[in-house]
Amino acid sequence: MLNSFARMQEQGLASAHPSYFAFSGLPLYVVIEQMASAGDVDVIVMIPENKKNVAVSYEYRGSTTEALDRLLTEQQLKTVWDADTKNAWIMTNEEYAGLVS
Numbered sequence: 736m737l738n739s740f741a742r743m744q745e746q747g748l749a750s751a752h753p754s755y756f757a758f759s760g761l762p763l764y765v766v767i768e769q770m771a772s773a774g775d776v777d778v779i780v781m782i783p784e785n786k787k788n789v790a791v792s793y794e795y796r797g798s799t800t801e802a803l804d805r806l807l808t809e810q811q812l813k814t815v816w817d818a819d820t821k822n823a824w825i826m827t828n829e830e831y832a833g834l835v836s
Contacts, residue, residue, distance in 0.1 A: 736815060736816070737814075737815070737816035738813065738814055738815055738816070738831075739800075739804050739814055740774060740776065740799075740800035740801075740803040740804050740814060740823070741800050741801065741804055742816075743776065743800065743816055743823065744774075744798075744800040748776065748816065748821075749774045749775060749776045749799070749800050749823075750773075750774050750775040750776075750799060750800075751774065751798045751799050751800040751801070752798075752799055753796075753797065753798065753799075754773055754795075754796070754797070754798070754799045754802060755795075755796045756769075756770060756773075756793060756794065756795050756796075756802055757793075757794045758791060758792060758793045758794075759792045760790045760791075760792060761790065761791055762787065762788045762789065762790065762791070763782070763786065763787055763788070763789045763790075763791045763810060764780045764782070764787040764788070766791045766793060766806065767780055767803075767806070767807075767825055768780065770799070770802060770803050770806065771803065771823065773799050774799040774800055774803060776823050777821065777822045777823070778822060778823045778824070778825055779822050779823070779824050779825070780825045781824055781825060781826045781830065782812060782825060782826065782827055783827070786810075786827070791806075791810075793806055793809075807825065811827070811828050812825055812826065812827060812828070813825070813826055813827070813828055813830075813831035814826075815831065815834065
C-alpha cells in the first residue's frame, strides 16, 4: 500500500520537482488539490466538511511530494494510493485506521 506521496514518487506515480508553495487563508481542500496538481497526482479528499474548509496558511520550498506529506502530517491526515482508479485518497487518521484494520 502506497501511503505517502514520497512512496508514490518512488513508484513513478508522482512528480517531485523543486517547488515553492505559499498559501494564506485558503480552505484546506483547495491547498491539497493545488499541491497535488503540482505533483501530477489526482486526489480525492475524503475529510469532514468542517475540516475541509479550515483556512490554512502554509509555506514550503522543496520537493513537491515532501511538501504534500508534511502538510498532511501537520493536518493529521493520511494518504492511500488506489491503483485501480489512479487516485490518492486523502482521509482522516481514523478512517485510515479503519481501512488498514
